[in-house]
Amino acid sequence: MSGQSVSILEGNTFVVSDRAGNVSATLTEAEGLFAWDTRFLSRWVLTIDGKVPNVLSTDDLHYYEVQFFLVPGTGTIYVDADLSIMRKRAVGSGFSEDILIRNESPKPVHLNVKLEAASDFADLFEVKDAQPKKGELYQGVRDGRLTLGYKRGTFNRETYITSTAPATVDAQGLSFDVNIPPHGEWSTRLEVEISLGPDWIAATVYRARGGSDDGHPARGKDLKKWLEGSPTLHCEWPPLNGIYIRSLVDLAALRFHPRVISELGALPAAGLPWFMSIFGRDSVITSLQALPFVPELSRTTLRALAAWQGTRVDDFRDEEPGKILHELRYGELTAFEERPQSPYYGAADATPLFLILLDEYSSWTGDYQIVRDLELEARAALTWIDAYGDHNGDGYIDYHKRMETGLENQCWKDSWNSILFADGSNSKLPRATCEIQGYVYDAKVRCARLAREIWNDPELAVRLERSAADLKARFNRDYWLEARGCFALAIDGDGRKVDSMTSNIGHLLWSGIADEDKAARCVENLMSDKLFSGWGVRTMAEGEGGYNPIGYHLGTVWPHDNSIIAWGLTRYGYRKEAAKIAVGILQAAVFFLDRLPEAFAGYPRSLTQFPVEYPTACSPQAWATGAPLLILRSLLGMQPVGNRLLVDAELPERFGWLELLDIPGAWGRADAFGRGRVPVDLDRLEATLLGSTAASKARSKAPEPAAAG
Amino acid sequence: MSSISPGTPNAKVPQIFQRLAAQGQSPTLRRTNGSYEVDIVDGGQWFVELVDGRPTIREKIEHPDCALTFDATDFIDIAEGRRNLVTTFLQGRMGFSGDLAFALTFRRLVPVAA
Numbered sequence: 001m002s003g004q005s006v007s008i009l010e011g012n013t014f015v016v017s018d019r020a021g022n023v024s025a026t027l028t029e030a031e032g033l034f035a036w037d038t039r040f041l042s043r044w045v046l047t048i049d050g051k052v053p054n055v056l057s058t059d060d061l062h063y064y065e066v067q068f069f070l071v072p073g074t075g076t077i078y079v080d081a082d083l084s085i086m087r088k089r090a091v092g093s094g095f096s097e098d099i100l101i102r103n104e105s106p107k108p109v110h111l112n113v114k115l116e117a118a119s120d121f122a123d124l125f126e127v128k129d130a131q132p133k134k135g136e137l138y139q140g141v142r143d144g145r146l147t148l149g150y151k152r153g154t155f156n157r158e159t160y161i162t163s164t165a166p167a168t169v170d171a172q173g174l175s176f177d178v179n180i181p182p183h184g185e186w187s188t189r190l191e192v193e194i195s196l197g198p199d200w201i202a203a204t205v206y207r208a209r210g211g212s213d214d215g216h217p218a219r220g221k222d223l224k225k226w227l228e229g230s231p232t233l234h235c236e237w238p239p240l241n242g243i244y245i246r247s248l249v250d251l252a253a254l255r256f257h258p259r260v261i262s263e264l265g266a267l268p269a270a271g272l273p274w275f276m277s278i279f280g281r282d283s284v285i286t287s288l289q290a291l292p293f294v295p296e297l298s299r300t301t302l303r304a305l306a307a308w309q310g311t312r313v314d315d316f317r318d319e320e321p322g323k324i325l326h327e328l329r330y331g332e333l334t335a336f337e338e339r340p341q342s343p344y345y346g347a348a349d350a351t352p353l354f355l356i357l358l359d360e361y362s363s364w365t366g367d368y369q370i371v372r373d374l375e376l377e378a379r380a381a382l383t384w385i386d387a388y389g390d391h392n393g394d395g396y397i398d399y400h401k402r403m404e405t406g407l408e409n410q411c412w413k414d415s416w417n418s419i420l421f422a423d424g425s426n427s428k429l430p431r432a433t434c435e436i437q438g439y440v441y442d443a444k445v446r447c448a449r450l451a452r453e454i455w456n457d458p459e460l461a462v463r464l465e466r467s468a469a470d471l472k473a474r475f476n477r478d479y480w481l482e483a484r485g486c487f488a489l490a491i492d493g494d495g496r497k498v499d500s501m502t503s504n505i506g507h508l509l510w511s512g513i514a515d516e517d518k519a520a521r522c523v524e525n526l527m528s529d530k531l532f533s534g535w536g537v538r539t540m541a542e543g544e545g546g547y548n549p550i551g552y553h554l555g556t557v558w559p560h561d562n563s564i565i566a567w568g569l570t571r572y573g574y575r576k577e578a579a580k581i582a583v584g585i586l587q588a589a590v591f592f593l594d595r596l597p598e599a600f601a602g603y604p605r606s607l608t609q610f611p612v613e614y615p616t617a618c619s620p621q622a623w624a625t626g627a628p629l630l631i632l633r634s635l636l637g638m639q640p641v642g643n644r645l646l647v648d649a650e651l652p653e654r655f656g657w658l659e660l661l662d663i664p665g666a667w668g669r670a671d672a673f674g675r676g677r678v679p680v681d682l683d684r685l686e687a688t689l690l691g692s693t694a695a696s697k698a699r700s701k702a703p704e705p706a707a708a709g
Numbered sequence: 710m711s712s713i714s715p716g717t718p719n720a721k722v723p724q725i726f727q728r729l730a731a732q733g734q735s736p737t738l739r740r741t742n743g744s745y746e747v748d749i750v751d752g753g754q755w756f757v758e759l760v761d762g763r764p765t766i767r768e769k770i771e772h773p774d775c776a777l778t779f780d781a782t783d784f785i786d787i788a789e790g791r792r793n794l795v796t797t798f799l800q801g802r803m804g805f806s807g808d809l810a811f812a813l814t815f816r817r818l819v820p821v822a823a
Contacts, residue, residue: 154801197801262741262810311737311817312790335799342795376736 005031010064010091011257012036012269012276012330013194019058021068021087021097022046025120030127032119033095033159033192034273037331039127040094040159040194041148043118046087048072048101048111053085062223063253065090082109094159094192101187103180113176115190121150121157123331124274125339135332139171146174155335158195163188196330226252230293231663233632236656237676239590240628246594247628250620251290255297260328261307265300271598271621278328278343280305280350281412282622284357289563289626291364292633292663298361302370305354306377308343310384315402316340318410322377322384324350326410339405346407348389348399349436351381352443359446362454363640366666371454382447382464385440395474396432396491397440411436412561413504413539417546418553419490422499424545427492434487435504437475438511444468445512476515485521487514501525501541503561509568519572526565527577534605534682535588536562536581542602549602556614559585559596560623563630570634575650579678582631583652587682589628596624605682636660636672643667649674719781722752725788725819729757730766735817738762743774743811748804752781757818764818775807777815788819 007016013035017023023031025042033041045052053070060066067088071081082105088098103109121137135152146169148159165188167174180186226248233244255266258278268290269275270282283305287298310323317340318326326347333339340346358378362371371378389397399410408416411433419427444464452461479487481497486505488497505522508514514522525531530541533549536557540547548554562585569578588611589596598621601612618624636658637648643666651658655676662669739762747755756767779787783802786792794816797803805812 155799156801197804259809260813262808262814307814309737330799335796337793337796342793342799373740376739 005029006058006060006066007273008060008062008064008066008089008091008095009253009272009276010093013091013093013095014273014276015041015089015091015095016273017044017089019068020046020053020055020070021058021066021089022052025122025127027128027130032122032127033194034124035093035194036196037124037277037329037334038157039122039124040119040157041117041192042120042122043116044192045116046070046085046099047114047116048083048085050112050114061088063249064092083111094194096192097190099188099190100185101178101180102185103183106182108179108181108184111176111178111180113178113186115161115174117146117148117159117161117173119148119150119159121148121332123333124329125331125333134336141169141171144169146171152332152336155332156195156197157332160191160193160195162191164190223249223252226294229664232661233659234661235658237654237658239594240586240655240658243586243589243594243596243628244632247625248293250595250625251286251294251297251622254286254620254622254625258304258328261300261304265296265303267300267304268297268622268626270623271618275618275621277330278304278308278325280324280326281347281353284324284350284353285412285560285564286622286626288353288357288360289560289623289630291360292638292665293629295361295365295664298357299365299367299370302354302358302361302374305350306374309377309380310345314345316405317342317344318346318402318406320345320384320388322351322380322382323388324354324381326350326407340403344406346399346401346410348397348410348433349412349439351384351389352397352436352439355381355443355447356439359450362450364665366643368454371450375455378447378450382444385443386467389440390432391430392493394432394491394495395471396478397436398430398432398491400430400493413553415552417551418539419492419498420500420540420544420546420554421496422501422544427490427496427498429493431490431492431498433490433504434475434479435507435511437471437479438508438513441468441471441475441513442511444471472513472515475513476518480518484525486525487518487522500544500546501530502544503531503537503539503558503565506537506561506565506568509572509574510564511568512571514572516572523569523572523574523577526569527580529604532581532584533557533602535584535600535611537565538602539599540602542604550612550614552599552614555602556599557585557588557602557611558599558624559588559627563623563627563634566631566634570637575637576678576680578634579650579652580680580682582635583654583680583682585631586628592619595620596627597621598624632660636674638663638672640665640667645670645672647672647674650678651676652678652680654680719749719752721785721788722749722755722781725785726755726757726766729764729818732764734761734763736762737817738814741814743808743814744770744772745812745815746770746773746776747784747815748776748778749784750778750780752779752784759818773807775805775809775812777812778804787816794819 015033016031023044025031032039051073056069070085084102086100138149140147146161150157178186254268256269257266267283268286270279283301287301305324308325310319323345325343327341328343329341334341362368445468448461448464451457486501489500489502490498531537538555539553540555546554562581566578566581591610597619599614635651639646651674653676658674660672745757756770758765758767787794
């Protein structure tokens with residue numbers, strides 16, 4: 001997608017257009033109105049007397065609302081325009097668009113205003129493919145309403161377009177014969193609604209959330225309430241305040257109220273625009289990151305994932321009893337089982353992560369009712385780990401795909417070539433990546449506490465503690481690479497240690513599975529020039545056979561990865577190192593206008609002086625959005641202890657005074673304060689950074705924008 | 710409930726509901742309460758009340774939380790594990806009105822998980 005696109009969203013409905021508000025989908029410009037993983041509009045182009053107007057400006061009002069200011073096309077030489085054209089679009093279950101045309105001249109004007117509309121009803125997975133559709137596209141006009149439709153057997157998707165102003169409607173769109181008096185104006189409201197079939201009642205989405213029929217005022221109030229309910233941050237390092245607000249606003253945008261979940265709350269979708277769906281791993285990690293700030297996300301995530309927990313062995317979906325899902329989709333390819341996401345369970349880490357979140361959420365909030373409510377699901381998840389998670393019987397949780405449609409890698413580094421040996425060759429399935437063993441260890445330790453304190457099952461607690469201790473001992477023996485001073489990335493299907501040095505070792509610090517002496521050597525490597533780029537820890541160390549600073553999981557820097565590593569460093573007492581990662585990542589955020597992308601290039605900071613964008617990074621992406629929040633938690637050393645919040649701040653010197661007020665938790669609301677005392681050698685680049693064009697632009701940007709892709 | 714001729718494929722429908730009623734509480738639905746109207750084309754109209762995950766077949770429920778409509782063959786395939794309820798819904802082969810989340814919860818009620 002080009003950098004000129006504008007995206008607004010609400011739930012899993014989003015509109016991607018150009019900066020004039022037009023949608024002209026091509027194989028390279030994946031624009032359109034998307035909902036339920038289907039493109040319901042692939043063409044939506046406004047013309048005035050046959051010409052596409054030029055853009056004056058595009059204002060991102062909210063994440064769900066955008067305004068375009070246009071003037072008639074005048075060729076390459078600008079002359080004073082006599083017309084002002086405003087398009088204001090708000091997305092809901094479909095979208096509504098107000099078009100206002102003002103005649104700025106002293107003479108009347110006659111205009112032919114046209115909106116071209118079409119839809120290819122592409123599945124989200126095929127928008128960049130030229131796949132012929134297997135069903136039939138159709139159009140129809142009835143009572144002034146244009147219907148665009150697609151039918152494949154009983155599969156039926158439709159788009160309805162209406163206008164408040166009288167229009168001539170045909171299969172290609174709506175035309176308006178407009179006369180505007182001198183200094184007068186003309187306007188219309190266009191409504192674009194969608195249908196997934198004759199039983200579909202889209203408006204219930206809004207009503208279910210207590211909003212008005214069009215939902216707009218409710219959403220505005222909802223965002224205000226969301227921000228007011230979150231802790232307040234004041235920091236003497238100005239960029240952090242903007243980054244913090246941006247994270248909260250983007251998290252609000254990424255909230256998802258799936259109609260397939262009875263729970264009334266929201267959970268975080270994975271990312272805009274292509275991942276506005278339920279993902280096990282992404283939702284859990286984002287909820288963990290955001291827990292000290294907006295704990296309600298965790299509650300919904302836990303209940304939603306429990307509701308869709310696996311119940312049977314299904315090779316097509318990689319489903320097993322007790323397993324937590326990877327992804328749920330609703331498009332045509334999923335419907336006809338050409339893809340397995342109905343839902344797909346191909347994630348080996350989502351199940352232990354679910355258990356970790358259950359414990360962390362209850363510890364933070366004191367909400368132990370959910371631990372009681374989900375006892376059966378938690379026990380099923382523990383059973384999955386022991387009964388199904390280890391496919392080759394070597395004692396470690398691994399993964400392999402059972403059908404061609406499954407994922408090659410079912411860990412967070414899910415690209416096909418992410419688990420490479422140091423010589424660059426690929427490993428074999430089933431793969432038992434190291435961080436998953438860490439998650440399992442952590443999950444068992446945490447569930448032992450829940451078993452003893454909440455479920456009143458001391459025998460289970462003892463069994464889990466023994467199992468965790470045994471796993472830790474075996475892991476430190478079997479995965480350790482003495483010559484490299486780090487743990488193997490994985491043990492592969494041939495029983496070989498996958499010996500690339502990667503960021504995964506940082507996750508082992510978070511889980512606590514690494515022995516202290518081995519952790520110390522991992523920290524040395526994490527902070528070395530091989531892994532630390534100056535902006536953050538790379539996914540793979542420079543010098544490895546597979547290293548590529550612009551390879552998706554082969555050398556790029558992932559903010560969420562770094563936030564977890566910083567949390568792990570804090571756990572093992574490496575506070576200065578955590579501060580250094582925090583400064584690198586947060587300084588990078590300034591270059592991205594406060595919004596960290598999913599990933600950025602792993603070039604050394606000394607080479608580029610600024611973080612280089614990764615070409616197809618998703619933004620905003622949920623766990624990148626959550627990264628600054630988890631980094632804040634780590635820097636402040638915030639930890640729940642019973643009904644109290646323990647704060648042990650060790651902040652970078654450059655931050656100066658920092659206060660985080662009204663932190664919600666089992667204690668009600670509490671405050672955290674800290675003064676920057678930790679010297680971080682990245683500070684010396686501060687002046688350069690804040691003097692840059694990007695940084696100036698970032699500082700002047702309003703803190704509540706829509707999502708510009 | 711409508712009567713079904715024994716020996717026809719649709720005769721399986723009452724058996725499925727009988728099994729459903731006999732299975733007792735579904736553990737994963739133990740906190741779930743609500744009611745379904747299930748309309749099977751050429752298979753009768755059925756009402757299921759769910760109390761703490763325990764299904765009971767009723768003669769009539771006035772205001773069910775959701776109404777589901779299936780072809781008899783699809784319903785039997787779902788109940789016997791040959792067809793997935795979610796993709797049946799996405800394909801438009803399962804009609805519904807009311808609460809969608811509750812409608813999809815039905816997948817955990819049928820004897821073989823769908």
